[in-house]
Amino acid sequence: MSADVAEGLPQSRLLRTAVPGPRSVELARRRAATVSAGVSSALPVYVARAGGGVLEDVDGNRFVDLGAGIAVTSVGASAPSVVAAVAAQAADFTHTCFMIGPYEEYVAVCEALARLTPGAHEKRSVLVGSGAEAVENAVKVARRATGRDAVLVLDHAYHGRTNLTMAMTAKAMPYKTGFGPFAGEVYRVPTSYPLRDPAGMTGEEAAARAIGVAQRQVGADRVAALVVEPVLGEGGFVVPAPGFLPALSRWCTQNGIVLVADEVQTGFARTGAMFACDHEGVVPDLVTTAKGIAGGLPLAGVTGRADLMDAVHPGGLGGTFGGNPVACAAALAAIAMYEDDDLAAAARAIEARVVPRLRALDAPGVAEVRGRGAMLAVELVRPGGMEPDGAAAARVARACAAEGVLVLTCGTWGNVVRLLPPLVIGHDLLDDGLDVLGRALLAG
Ligand SMILES: Cc1ncc(COP(=O)(O)O)c(C=O)c1O
Numbered sequence: 001m002s003a004d005v006a007e008g009l010p011q012s013r014l015l016r017t018a019v020p021g022p023r024s025v026e027l028a029r030r031r032a033a034t035v036s037a038g039v040s041s042a043l044p045v046y047v048a049r050a051g052g053g054v055l056e057d058v059d060g061n062r063f064v065d066l067g068a069g070i071a072v073t074s075v076g077a078s079a080p081s082v083v084a085a086v087a088a089q090a091a092d093f094t095h096t097c098f099m100i101g102p103y104e105e106y107v108a109v110c111e112a113l114a115r116l117t118p119g120a121h122e123k124r125s126v127l128v129g130s131g132a133e134a135v136e137n138a139v140k141v142a143r144r145a146t147g148r149d150a151v152l153v154l155d156h157a158y159h160g161r162t163n164l165t166m167a168m169t170a171k172a173m174p175y176k177t178g179f180g181p182f183a184g185e186v187y188r189v190p191t192s193y194p195l196r197d198p199a200g201m202t203g204e205e206a207a208a209r210a211i212g213v214a215q216r217q218v219g220a221d222r223v224a225a226l227v228v229e230p231v232l233g234e235g236g237f238v239v240p241a242p243g244f245l246p247a248l249s250r251w252c253t254q255n256g257i258v259l260v261a262d263e264v265q266t267g268f269a270r271t272g273a274m275f276a277c278d279h280e281g282v283v284p285d286l287v288t289t290a291k292g293i294a295g296g297l298p299l300a301g302v303t304g305r306a307d308l309m310d311a312v313h314p315g316g317l318g319g320t321f322g323g324n325p326v327a328c329a330a331a332l333a334a335i336a337m338y339e340d341d342d343l344a345a346a347a348r349a350i351e352a353r354v355v356p357r358l359r360a361l362d363a364p365g366v367a368e369v370r371g372r373g374a375m376l377a378v379e380l381v382r383p384g385g386m387e388p389d390g391a392a393a394a395r396v397a398r399a400c401a402a403e404g405v406l407v408l409t410c411g412t413w414g415n416v417v418r419l420l421p422p423l424v425i426g427h428d429l430l431d432d433g434l435d436v437l438g439r440a441l442l443a444g
Pocket of ligand 1: 070
């Protein structure tokens with residue numbers, strides 16, 4: 001484990017009360033009277049402290065954190081260097097608005113993004129506040145730079161909850177149902193889903209299938225951008241067949257289409273490389289980042305080819321809070337941890353520890369254990385076929401929570417249990433979490 005994890009928070013699981021305990025029950029009562037029912041939470045407990053691989057609730061129960069705030073707190077939720085950077089920056093100034101009074105921290109984050117994102121070409125960035133906002137801005141840049149309207153997205157994609165990104169997201173419930181009408185000129189094409197594609201379909205064949213649909217339904221010359229998650233996130237942690245992304249990338253280049261890699265969930269060492277595109281040597285034109293970038297502070301970015309990013313007229317990009325200085329200071333500290341502590345190697349070590357154990361379980365209903373680095377998943381189906389079993393995934397997540405382990409679910413059918421531990425999690429703690437998960441999977 002990195003030395004740079006929360007001090008004073010024991011890195012072990014502990015259940016002092018029932019889950020939820022009395023203080024959490026009282027908070028749930030206050031919540032029901034004030035918080036919109038439209039906001040849901042995976043855990044029934046309320047968090048008091050978090051760090052390393054542990055969440056401690058208000059009743060003193062300690063949970064093994066295999067969710068990292070949905071792939072955000074990769075460096076831990078209270079990494080001392082991030083905490084110190086936040087405190088120092090807040091003491092200097094909390095906000096000026098980069099569009100009013102610019103500051104060095106914003107520039108330094110853009111320098112880091114240019115250095116770390118795939119490709120050695122000249123790059124520019126804009127910083128915003130959330131992943132959805134980053135995706136919106138990538139589309140704005142692509143449309144402005146190409147003068148075209150259409151946006152291609154993949155089946156099972158998730159890109160956010162704003163109006164445009166809802167249109168780009170595949171799954172209706174809970175993300176879209178009742179929230180339309182949605183932004184136009186968004187077209188969905190099939191992705192590569194090796195478990196569910198015809199047996200033996202290669203990445204190149206899956207790409208040809210997607211390109212065929214795009215050409216028939218839209219025509220390449222109308223397409224501003226193809227937006228892809230290099231590993232599907234909310235859609236089920238699906239790793240495309242090798243060759244899929246490179247083939248799409250070649251088609252984009254040949255047709256003047258901006259390839260946007262949405263690395264909001266996969267970025268910053270999560271998949272065992274700094275960016276998921278690195279696994280296949282794909283160099284996207286634009287990359288969106290958020291989540292893990294700033295150790296838990298809200299920050300996001302679009303980084304890409306200077307000629308595209310600079311095609312936008314001055315004032316066309318921005319936002320009041322975009323690139324907030326406290327978030328930028330946190331990002332610089334978190335990025336130093338990714339690089340100095342080689343957290344991509346830590347993610348690969350997590351994969352090496354988790355995948356063989358889950359595969360060896362041979363639990364009923366497990367169709368596939370898959371993923372990359374510390375972005376790992378178990379897809380559950382009804383025994384004897386391939387029918388997705390969302391109820392089983394929900395049962396497994398509930399059983400884990402009752403035992404003090406946080407796992408999340410995802411997938412178009414809600415039938416995927418996903419693991420996104422902080423990359424600094426200790427291996428003993430991870431093993432303890434896996435024991436609990438294993439029992440829950442075997443119970444079905
Ligand atoms: C791939 C991807 N893009 C975009 C988003 C939206 O990010 P945010 O929730 O920060 O708006 C997410 C969030 O889960 C995501 O996984």
